[in-house]
Amino acid sequence: MRLDRYFSRRRTLDIESDNLEGSLKELLKVSTSRFKDLERKKLLPGLMRRENTMTTYLGNGVALPHLRVKMRRKYVFAIGRSKEGISYEGLKNQEKVHLVVLLLAGETANDYLNVLAAVARLVKDQAFVDMLLKSENLDTFYEQLTSAFGGILTAQPKARQSSLNRLMLRQAARVAKGARCGSIAVFGDTMLASPLELPPAFKEFKTVLISRRAKEGDAEDSKFDEMIQVRSFSEGRLSQLRSAFLVGLTRGVFKISDKICCVGGIPSTDQFDTLVVVDMKQEFSALLAERENFMPSDVSPEVLERVIGIAMELSVEGREGKPVGTLFVLGDTKKVETMTKPLVLNPFHGYKEEDRNILSPFMDETVKEFSSLDGAFVINGEGVLASAGSLIHTPEFDQELPSGLGARHAAAAAISLCSDCLAIVVSSSTGQVTVFRNGIALPLVERSLGRKAL
Secondary structure (H helix, E strand, C coil), X not given: CCHHHHCCHHHEEECCCCEHHHHHHHHHHHHHCCCCCCCHXXXXXXXXXXXXXXXXXXXXXXXXXXXXECCCCCEEEEEEEXXXXXXXXXXXXXXXXXXXXEXXXXXXXXXXXXXXXXXXXXXXXXXXXXXXXXXXXXXXXXXXXXXXXXXXXCCCCCCCCCHHHHHHHHHHHHHHHHCCCCEEXXXXXXXXXXXXXXXXXXXXXEEEEEECCCCCCCCCCCCCCEEEECCCCCCCCCCCHHHHHHHHHHHCCCCCCCEEEEEECCCCCCCCCEEEEEEHHHHHHHHHCCCCXXXXXXXXXXXXXXXXXXXXXXXXXXXXXXXXXXXXXXXXXXXXXXXXXXXXXXXXXXXXXXXHECCCHHHHHHHHHHCCCCCEEEECCCCXXXXXXXXXXXXXXXXXXXXXXXXXXXXXHHHXXXXXXXXXXXXXXXXXXXXXXXXXXXXXXXXXXXXXXX
């Protein structure tokens, strides 16, 4: 998704006010002056009411105030920075806001939550925020914004691609041809400063860039056919592989019958050192069992990606320095709810669906906070959190789990076998993240990997 098309240099400014309300007035002034169909008097009160109901502070000195309005355009962005900082009620340790990203969305914008999530993922990158705040002037500030939101935030090349990297890429094409691969996947986080130049032989294959910096799978203006954004939680070679291929499978980038040649190396080393051929049928066929598709029929890929992202963050970070285990049940909610009962009062009861959708970046901390409750999160296919702290009770089934997996994994296996859902488990003891489909387990983060980071 190319968000830079909704940006304008006129709506980029250095904020003069020292408080949030004054900052919003400045941003609204530059963002609404040219749009006659906006009801300007209602905008500031609406933004402040949302702020009083649920904070739009994301961390890293960034706030993302947003509001749905009646207008012909889908989105309008206004972005302001304050090097001195803006006072923001409720922040700890006298922390201040330095970047305010104002989003006005038309009432007919159906991908509103996806846009919020895309913006949040980028501005949560502390290095990116620091770069914006250090920009010499607003012209540079605007150029950095549009380049980042337009696709990939890349460093300026400092040197030519090394001869060894050129050799590795040429060999990748040869291996792909010999192994009859249809695609070549390049793990882009290997490259820190060196440019990435694809050899002519890559034109014979579908090319896919896998990187934590790729934005929303948009390959427009790119040398790659597809891009997949997956965060890496390890410094190991190809550590994003299984998660990236699972995302690619759900999006339709890859098929279960594909073979893929992968080239990568240790992140940020500027050196490719690994070639791997992955047979998707061998990697994922056990999860499909007798079903035609890995994804439940009612679950969107974006929702699955977000749930996996939160699960992996819990795996690595825990909660307040302590390990935490939890279970997410995704899809086929009506049937799942017949096999669950509440262990606690449902914390999501009574809220609007938009306010309890897991795609909203402002739900991250809420979900992580409730992850300490016993029981499972139940989430429908559109991302709406139906309940937390739910006890799963399913009919008995004859299923053997790998050794070392406990009651939470048994519940996940059982509910995924009894309904058309996916279950994602974070182990409290090892930090392993496991996806269950049809009672079959697929580890995404290997044992003890996450706990080393605590």
